Amino acid sequence: MKISKENNNSKQKDIKKLIEYCNNNSDESIEQRISNWNKVLKTAKVLKDPANQALAAEKLAFIYFETKNTEKTMGFLNQAITHYKVVNNLERIVSLEINIGVIYLQMHEFSKTIAQYEKLLNTYKLENENFQILYQHLGLAYYFLGNYPEALKYYKKTLELLDEEKDTENLSGLYNKTGMLYKILEDYSKALKYLLLSSEIRERLNDEAGYAGSLNNIGGVYFDWDNKEKALEYYNKALNIYKEIGKDTSIAGTLTNIGTIHSNDGNYEKALKYFEDALQVSKKIKDDFITASTLNNIGALYKKKGNNEKSFLFTKKALEYKRKVGNKEGIFVGLQNLSIDYLALGNIEEALEYAQQCLEIAKETESDSYKYKTYSIFTDIFKKQKKYKKALDYHIKYSKLKAVVFKKENMDKIAEMQVRYETQQKEKEAEILSIKNDELAQKNKMIEEKNQELQDAIEKFNHSEIRYNFVTEEMEKSIGTTLVGSSKAIVEIRKLITLAAGFDNINVLITGESGTGKEVVAKNIHKLSKRKNNKFYAVNSSAIPETLFESQFFGHEKNAFTGADTLNIGWFEVADKSTLFLDEIGTLSGDLQVKLLRVLEDRKIVRVGSHQEIEVDVRIISATNINLLEKVKEEKFRVDLYHRLATYVIDIPPLRERIEDIPLLLRYFVKHFSNIMNKKITRIDEKLENALTDYDFPGNVRELKNMVERAILISNSSILRTKCFIIPNVQEEHPENESLLTLEEIEKQQIIKALNITGFHRQKAADLLKVNRKVIERRIKKYNITR
Structure with a gap:
């Protein structure tokens, strides 16, 4: 059907209104x-508008994801990707391709996850944050497939990409996962190394639950390493x-761990007390999995003590809870133990009944391992009954199947050991190379130090003057509140911060251009408020996908959806009795605005x-640059949500409107980065100060900070001059015949030399350039430096 121009314009207006209606409802x-x-x-589709076709398909995909309709979700995701390709929206294409991998992960289709992400790696030029997501998910997929060396490889790749300052929380989690992988691989010294790193970060972040989790895992490593005292x-x-x-969930698990150590040591009474305490907690929180495990431990303990009656009682109770949870492996082991124990006591009827149930589980799960173990039980039962023909038949089945299983297990073990050996060899080679590089670097460092001493002597000779006092007493006070400046605007903002801090239940909205320091103001309000003893939490609202908003902000229960293997505490619950800073609040969709409003009201x-x-x-402090x-x-943007957020508004003017703060900020950043x-x-050259105060800084304080960091990096003099800065429309005077290099060229040459x-x-x-390793890695990527 052909659409007239007027009809086309009308439909364009209709679709715009319809999209607004969808977003607002x-x-x-x-x-x-x-x-x-x-x-x-x-x-x-009628308008042949691929951009809005893509948008609608994406929205439908995530709605169907809420309903757990995987087929529809995948269908609309692929449809959205097709339309985004037409409009060449690479960012959305990559994001949706990543989401497809996440869905495969949640469906436990781990091989498909790997194939999806390998396709992404080979097809698109990705940003650093995309690599982080892909490598983490690949590590997780390989972990669930039991390919631990490959999982370890991708976790290590992720660690290389993380920034130690910006990605601290993510870093602690990855250290923990890496440590647990080394534990599985029985490399206990490396397991401890990574788990201790994780615990240090979590302790520093005041993440009590995470810190305790790391300590618990360290105990597990010592337990496996047979160091019971440390465990x-x-x-x-x-x-x-x-x-x-x-x-409570973690209390129950840890009590069980302690009880197990005492049980293995033969201290049954002490072990029983810990197991009973764990049972009480697990029943209180209605965690059937932990309850089943604890009952099983108590049953095993009574068996060691020779009390068969109580052993059977608790093992049967454990089996009931395992059936509730649907843990097939746990059910099989419980049935197997009951069958063997009844046979030992001469109760053939009960032994046969439980063996038959074992066989049903083996057939249901199609597990050869379960089958041959069950055939072994039947062999023993029929021998006890003197039915030797049946016993022989089952023994033949048992022997044949066991040989097949053992052959596969041995092949897997050989392959795993081969990968371990190759990994170990590579690590040894890297260690030898590192030692040689260390020796060379040490020699070069000595040469550089001598050169620097000579340079310093020359500078002192040329500029015999008292050392410039960068930070005045007044500025030290400013730095103490992490808000540097003496302009009327900054003085007024300090007053507003003090007022806002005095009423710690009202919400604050901080406005200002990007880079003006909105989070710094938020942190100062928190530090001066009654909530100061609790941690300040900052979340970038635009960085959280719409589908994960509720899970991230409100948390989710264990098994709330596919992939929710553990209880997750959301940001609002984590920040209870504290301050939650929501950056880029203006980017929230209509759907998310409604959900946030409900929490703020109730x-x-x-x-x-x-x-x-x-x-x-x-206490909610939000920020926006729009x-x-x-x-x-x-x-x-909902008017009711705006009034909820903007009870108290602080507007930060751009740096170009408070140029008197530039010299103070310059000195603060020079001191900060020169120390680092x-x-x-x-000394700072006067021409540099003049040039900076004449510049309008569209990127505000953040742009000035980055300028200074770069200048300090490439400076080889004790005087900071204009030539170390890239300031638009400002040129340094040079002789006409002098060949000039750009600052980027100088920086690149210095890095290549190092x-x-x-x-x-x-x-x-x-180390040679006296900068953080992450700076070198970013510049290598930026300048495409290769060997």
Whole structure:
């Protein structure tokens, strides 16, 4: 059907209104939302509008994801990707391709996850953050497939990409996962190394639950390493923290771990007490899995003590809970143990009954391992009954199947050991190379130090003057509040911060251009408020996918959806009694605005997968670099949510409107980065100050900070001059015949020189240039530096 120009314009207006309606009515029923977005999709198709076809298909995909309709989700995701390819929206294509991998992961289709991500790696030029996601998920997929060396490889790749300062929480989690992988691979010294790193970060972040989890895992490594004293030490440390924060699930698990150590030592009474305490906690929280495990431990303990009656009683109770959970492996082991124990007591009828149930589980799971173990039980039962023909038949079945299973297990073991050996050899080679690079770097360092001493002597001779005092007493006070400046605007903002801090239940909205320091202001409000003793939590609202918003902010229960293997505490619950900073609040979609508003009004959250309301006492400080009132007028931001967030507004003017703060900020950043890079800067050239105060800084304080960092990195003088800065429309005077290099060329040459000296050893090159290794890695990528 051909559409006239007028009709086409009318439909364009219709589709725009329809999209706005869909975004503003995200609280409607799922059926209604599907119907609305289908209308958008059909209208966009008629208009031959691939951008809106892609948008509608993407929205439909995530709505069907909520309903756990995987087939529809995948269908619309692929449809959205097809349309995004037409409009060449690479960012959305990559994002949706990653989501497909996540869905495969949640479906336990681990091989498909790997294939999906390998396709992504081979097809698209990806950003650093995309590599982080892909490598982590690949590690997870290989972990669940039991390919631990490959999982370890991808976890290590992720670790190389993480920034130690920006990605601290993610880093602690990856250290923990890496440590647990080494534990599985029985490399206990490396397991401890990574788990201790994880525990140090979590302790520094005041992440009590995470810190206790790391301690618990360290205890597990010592247990496997047969160091019971150390295992008990770390288990008890973890237990004390879990009790303080009331994490009952972890309390039960740790009590069981301690009980197991005492049981293995033959201290049955002490072990029984810990197991009974664990049972009491698991029943209180209604965790059937832990209850089953604890009952099983108690049954095994009574068996060791020779009390068969109680042993059977607790083992049967454990089996009931295992059936509730649906843990096939646990059910099989329970049935197997009961059958063997009844046979030992001469109760053939019961032994046969439980053996028959074992066989049913073996057939249901198609497990050859379960089958041959069950055939072994039948062999023993029929021998006991003197039915030797049947016993022989089952023994033949047992022998044949066991040989097949053992052959496969041995082949897998050989392959695993081969990978371990190759990994170990590579690590040894890398260690030898590192030692050689260290020796070379040490020699070069001595040469550089001598050169620097000579340079310093020359500078002192040329500029015999008192060392410039960068930070005045007044500025020290400013730095103490992490808000540097003496302009009227900054003085007024300090007053507003003090006022806001005095009323710690009102919400604050901080506005200002990107880079003006909105998070710094938020942190100062928190530090001066009654909530200062609790941690400040910052979340970038735009970085959280719409589908994960509820899970991230409100948390989810264990098994709330596919892949929710553990309980997750959301940001509102984590920040209880503290401050939650929501950056880029203006980017929230209509759906998410409704969900956030409900929490701000009720001060209650409900975890995904639960119906229980949880009261939260959270102070919300939000920030935006866009005009929210304009968005309210355009009906793109809810007016009721705006008034909830903007009870108190602090506007930070751009740096170009407070140029008197530039010299103070310059001195602060020079001192900060020269200390970090161990550079001696004794004076700032007056021409540089003038040039900076004449510049309008579209990137504000963040741009000035980055300028100074770069200048300190490439400076080889104790005087900081204009030539070390890239300031648009400002040129340094040079003789006409002098051949000039750009700052980027100078920086690139210095980095190449350092890399050549150290044999392309990045850490040693960083040490040589006295910068963080991450700086070197970013510049290598930026300048495409290769060996």
